[in-house]
Amino acid sequence: MRAADIIGKKRDGQALSDEEIAFFIQGVASGSIPDYQASALLMAVTLRGMDEAETVSLTRAMLRSGRVLDLASVGAPRVDKHSTGGVGDKVSLILAPLAAAMAVKVPMVSGRGLGHTGGTLDKLESIPGFRTDLGPEEFAANVKELGLCITGQTEELAPADRKLYALRDVTATVRSVPLIAASIMSKKLAEGVQGLLLDVKCGSGAFMKTLEDARELARAMVRIGGSMGVATAALITNMEQPLGKAVGNSLEVKECISALKGKGARDLMELTLVQTAWMLNLADSISEETEVRPLNQWTLKKYREEAMDYLEKGDALRKFVQMVDAQGGDPEAVFEPSRLPLAENITPVAAPANGVVRKLDAYKVGRASMLLGAGRERAGEPVDPAAGIILSKKVGNEIRSGEPVAMFHYNDAARLAEARDVFLSGLEIGDREPAPQPLVLDVVLTA
Ligand code: URA
Numbered sequence: 325m326r327a328a329d330i331i332g333k334k335r336d337g338q339a340l341s342d343e344e345i346a347f348f349i350q351g352v353a354s355g356s357i358p359d360y361q362a363s364a365l366l367m368a369v370t371l372r373g374m375d376e377a378e379t380v381s382l383t384r385a386m387l388r389s390g391r392v393l394d395l396a397s398v399g400a401p402r403v404d405k406h407s408t409g410g411v412g413d414k415v416s417l418i419l420a421p422l423a424a425a426m427a428v429k430v431p432m433v434s435g436r437g438l439g440h441t442g443g444t445l446d447k448l449e450s451i452p453g454f455r456t457d458l459g460p461e462e463f464a465a466n467v468k469e470l471g472l473c474i475t476g477q478t479e480e481l482a483p484a485d486r487k488l489y490a491l492r493d494v495t496a497t498v499r500s501v502p503l504i505a506a507s508i509m510s511k512k513l514a515e516g517v518q519g520l521l522l523d524v525k526c527g528s529g530a531f532m533k534t535l536e537d538a539r540e541l542a543r544a545m546v547r548i549g550g551s552m553g554v555a556t557a558a559l560i561t562n563m564e565q566p567l568g569k570a571v572g573n574s575l576e577v578k579e580c581i582s583a584l585k586g587k588g589a590r591d592l593m594e595l596t597l598v599q600t601a602w603m604l605n606l607a608d609s610i611s612e613e614t615e616v617r618p619l620n621q622w623t624l625k626k627y628r629e630e631a632m633d634y635l636e637k638g639d640a641l642r643k644f645v646q647m648v649d650a651q652g653g654d655p656e657a658v659f660e661p662s663r664l665p666l667a668e669n670i671t672p673v674a675a676p677a678n679g680v681v682r683k684l685d686a687y688k689v690g691r692a693s694m695l696l697g698a699g700r701e702r703a704g705e706p707v708d709p710a711a712g713i714i715l716s717k718k719v720g721n722e723i724r725s726g727e728p729v730a731m732f733h734y735n736d737a738a739r740l741a742e743a744r745d746v747f748l749s750g751l752e753i754g755d756r757e758p759a760p761q762p763l764v765l766d767v768v769l770t771a
Contacts (some may be wrong), residue, residue, distance in 0.1 A: 327351060327361045334368035342381045349385035353484040359491060366488065366497040374502035376547055376771070382502060383548045386510035389484035393460055395431055395516035398468040401610035402429040403519035403555075403603050406512055408504075408541070409441040411529040411690035412566030416444045416474065417580040418588070418596045421643035423603045424471030425634050430603075431467045431515045432474045433481065437699050437707070438493075440529065440690030442576065445476050446699075450574035450665055450709035454653035470646050482510040493703060499531065505544035513548075519555040519606035521599060522546070526765055527564035528750075529686025535560065535765055547771030555606050555616050558768040561595060562761055565684040565719050568592035572698035572712010574664040575733060581658055584644055586635040589718075595763055601627035616769055665710035668735050672716075672728035673744060679753040681717050681729070688750025689713060689730075695743035696734040708735055713747070720757050 330344045340348075348365060351357030374382065395402055403423070407413050420430045434456075437443035445456045458466070458475040466473035477486070485507050492498045512520055522545050525531070526538035542558035549556025568589040570579040582588055583596065601619060604627045609616045619627070634640050641658070649655040657663040693699060697708030714731045717723050729751060734740060 327357050331361060331364045331368055334365060334372055337372045339375055340378055340381075345378065345381040346385045349382070349389055349484045352487055353389035362488065363491050363495045363497075366492055366495060366503065369503060370497045370500040376544075379502040379505055379544055380548055380551050382506040383509045383513070384552070386482050386484045386488075386506055387513050390482050390514060391460070391480040392514050393431070393464065393516040395464055395467065398431070398464055399429055401519060401607040402431055402467075402517045403521065403606050403610070404430060404432050404512060404515060404517045405521040405523065405599060405603060406508060407523040408508070408525050408531055410525040410563040410567060411440060411442065411686040411693075412568050412571045412576065413442065413525070413563075414447060414568065414570070414576040414580050414592070415523070415596050415599055417447060417577065417644070418583045418640070419600050419603065420472045420474060421584065421647060422596070422600050422631055422634055422640040425639040425643045426604060426631065428471070428603055428607045429467055430472040431463065431517060432472065433477055433511060433515050434474055435477065436703070438703060439701065440687055440694055440699065442571065442573070442690070442699065444474060446707050446709075447573045447576050448474060448653075450577055451648055451653040451657055452663065454648060455651050458651070466647075466650050470643065470650060472643065472647055473651070474647070477511060481514045485510050490703065501537070501541050501544055504531065505541060505548060509545055509548040513552055513554060517554060518610045520549055521602050521606060522556065522558040523599065524558050524560045525563040526560050527562055527686060529566065529690055530563040539766060539768065542766075542768040543771045546768050550771065555609050557602055557606060557616050559599065559602065559764050560766040560768065562763050562765055563686050564761065566686050566689050566715065567595060569715045569718070570712065571689055571693045571715070572696070572733060573707060573709045574666070575712040575714060577664060578661045581641070581661060584635065584641040585638070586632065591718075591763060597628045597631050598624070598764060600631040604630070618767065618769060667710040667733035669733070669737065671732045673730045673732060673747060674726050675717075675723045675729045675753060676725065676748065677753045678725050679723065679755055680757050681719050681721050681723055681751070682754040682758045683750065683752035684715065684717075684719055685750030688746050689715070692743040692747035695739040695746065696732055697736050710735060720760070723753060
């Protein structure tokens, strides 16, 4: 078998066999296939696509390029959640301890933010001392003991994805449904989970801009999960405006601490409770060995009420504190958020007109936050844990000219003016309230 023949076959729009995909991915992982050939195949896949069987094969080959954790000894049901990435999306930090408090085991391998999107690891690392580089043994021990652990991808987990993702980033081949689906699912399935909830973000701040594209990605990932025996469900959720009020690492951790006490912004609490309900539903289907059932309004209400009860009793917050402590972070920071990094400068951004906020473009807010230092343009760059944006208003709120629409937090003013311009270019103030948009746009349970 020759790598060039496989690239040529895909260039001509033909489907690749399991053997060809396995050969290519093994070659990428071992280094016997050079970057220029891997890049050529990535472009051919981006332009020609992959069918269902090829996408499943690609995922399996990427998964097998590294170690697959065997977490059977940590107990069951083991369920994780993954978001395709958004702005202000801090749900994992609330949902993981909440679900763990409710007897679900949550082994969560997370990523860092890139471009306008935030990353769970960057948020957690804003807690002084918090470690996200746990090895597989420590990871498993924490999940067993506490019910949860959130850490970063090790060298051993889906190494082919690590290589391919770095190449995709610089060859304009990130936006391809089979490549995104295989990339996400190979890492998630390597965690040894029995269930997986996918939050496929849709809208200006997301990879997927349209409902149609989001559905295609959701179906591809649900199909992969199902074909590997993992109970999988996908929610397609709105990412037109940021979730909650905080965007930026320590600012988001502070917002999560309030949410863990049941006191978060309405949209953040709503999405967290819906997603927790789905985690519990997946956990029940695993325990009862049944198919994943759709949630009707009564079952959704039952799970949500249970989850809210655990927030109000303080059990989820206690779990969060235990996790912070177990991973080397300062647990006192949870009770005294002034111990978290705070920016030297906090400046209001004034509304340019009277009216109602009609749009607060998630991409633009995320980009402005990145320019203030909260995010990175290139993988590997450091982030400023204290930088970011607190929204004073959200879509549908009334505002007066000159009133702050947001507060910018920053230590480095180098790109402050640019951040303000970008932020304001995403703000629309009008006379009438916009039509309300649902938070959950669709649920995908079958491919
Ligand atoms: N997240 C991933 O892990 N991979 C992708 O390709 C896109 C988002």
